[in-house]
Amino acid sequence: MAGKRPSAVSTRHRANKARQLAVVILAAGLGKRMRSRTTKVLHELAGKPLVSHVLDTAAELGPERVAVVVGHQAEVVRAVVGERARCVLQAEQLGTGHAVLKARSALRGFRGEVLVLCGDVPLICAATLRRLLESHRSGGRLATVLSMIVDEPAGYGRIVRGPAAGEVRIVEHRDTRRDEKLIDEVNTGLYCFDSAFLWKSLGSLGRDNAQGEYYLTDLIEMAAKRGKAACEALDDDDEGLGVNSRLDLAEAEALLQERILRGWMERGVTFIDPATAYVSAAAKIGRDTVIGPNTRLEGDTRIGSDCRLDGSSYLRDTKVGTGVHLRWGVVTDSAEIGPGAKVGPYAHLRPEAELGRDVHIGNFVEVKKSRLGRGSKANHLAYIGDATIGRDANIGAGTITCNYDGFSKHPTVIGDRVQIGSDTQLVAPVEVGNDAYIAAGSTITSKVEPGALAFNVKPQRTRADWVRAFRKRAGAKKKGK
Numbered sequence: 001m002a003g004k005r006p007s008a009v010s011t012r013h014r015a016n017k018a019r020q021l022a023v024v025i026l027a028a029g030l031g032k033r034m035r036s037r038t039t040k041v042l043h044e045l046a047g048k049p050l051v052s053h054v055l056d057t058a059a060e061l062g063p064e065r066v067a068v069v070v071g072h073q074a075e076v077v078r079a080v081v082g083e084r085a086r087c088v089l090q091a092e093q094l095g096t097g098h099a100v101l102k103a104r105s106a107l108r109g110f111r112g113e114v115l116v117l118c119g120d121v122p123l124i125c126a127a128t129l130r131r132l133l134e135s136h137r138s139g140g141r142l143a144t145v146l147s148m149i150v151d152e153p154a155g156y157g158r159i160v161r162g163p164a165a166g167e168v169r170i171v172e173h174r175d176t177r178r179d180e181k182l183i184d185e186v187n188t189g190l191y192c193f194d195s196a197f198l199w200k201s202l203g204s205l206g207r208d209n210a211q212g213e214y215y216l217t218d219l220i221e222m223a224a225k226r227g228k229a230a231c232e233a234l235d236d237d238d239e240g241l242g243v244n245s246r247l248d249l250a251e252a253e254a255l256l257q258e259r260i261l262r263g264w265m266e267r268g269v270t271f272i273d274p275a276t277a278y279v280s281a282a283a284k285i286g287r288d289t290v291i292g293p294n295t296r297l298e299g300d301t302r303i304g305s306d307c308r309l310d311g312s313s314y315l316r317d318t319k320v321g322t323g324v325h326l327r328w329g330v331v332t333d334s335a336e337i338g339p340g341a342k343v344g345p346y347a348h349l350r351p352e353a354e355l356g357r358d359v360h361i362g363n364f365v366e367v368k369k370s371r372l373g374r375g376s377k378a379n380h381l382a383y384i385g386d387a388t389i390g391r392d393a394n395i396g397a398g399t400i401t402c403n404y405d406g407f408s409k410h411p412t413v414i415g416d417r418v419q420i421g422s423d424t425q426l427v428a429p430v431e432v433g434n435d436a437y438i439a440a441g442s443t444i445t446s447k448v449e450p451g452a453l454a455f456n457v458k459p460q461r462t463r464a465d466w467v468r469a470f471r472k473r474a475g476a477k478k479k480g481k
Contacts (some may be wrong), residue, residue: 027119095213129420
């Protein structure tokens, strides 16, 4: 008995699944309106360069190849791109068509669809690009462009639609007629092309236009004349925002922060005042954590579940365990905070500060390149630098580790259950053994054995009636003036 013949729909679906995908990211322009010495695609959004956002989104699609067209500050852009894509140089910027043609060497031998993205359109979502790709494939098209609706279309290429389906072309702003300037549907600069059509058509582009450039947009009209072009409109026009100025960058930051914070709130994180919170694109936050106002989480900061950040805190590249409480005004940089720890208010954890479980760091305490073991405390006005502190130790108010001799840093080692009195100076290198006590006001310059009491002899002296005599002298001096 003959097998069931596959339907046209299932055959097309398998064909679409089998076709390959390549991505070309245009990142050669300087961006004159940024008024910056830094090329546009290296300006940061939510803590990472614009081009990195586009690369990360492209990676979600699982393309076989990715090419980035670089130009201005090419070597710096290459360093940011790294191994995520192959970079090709557009030494002379002669338009978008010329830029894509430069990527051909990186896609040699490739057959399938080519997504063309812009390094300065960072808010585009992978789900949107998947819909674009699926629509392009299912329609059997040669070219598909993404469009959006804007209130102020000046500067954008206009989408000009004809009476028939698929009858579409793009007119660049400088080439528009008066009636075309009124069109509010504009080109995002994002496309999907059949690779064979793309490379063949790019070779036939001319420069007879207002800017004297090779327009990639002309390929849409070429495909439309063969009945194989389309324009897909964005569901969310914010995704198509191009960053061309500092004002655009600020708008994109606000939109991305809204997206990031909404995402974390949907995952079970509370922001008491979302309008004053900032969270980097790389940061991670656990469920049932509560974040107060004026809090910044920058870089690769990772916060566990059930934490509370009271507010006015700045955390950068910091790991925070579960159940941690950060009181007001805490600043951390490249630090690690263990589960159940309490920090602040107004504490400063500098690079390589490592707090164990249930450690307490109090107000105006600074910790640098030091490890505090489980349950240890430094609650008031202390400086701990280049130190290793054991479990359940108590560091008294005003204690400092004197770790720098003017030339080199030296370590301080404090054992378990050590009690250090207020206003103690530990002159490194120095070691204090387990269960030792240091009397208040001591200057420790040599090893303290386990279980010992260390102190400096500083006899107290008293002068009777000194205050009365002092006031008499001071009053006489005042009258003499």
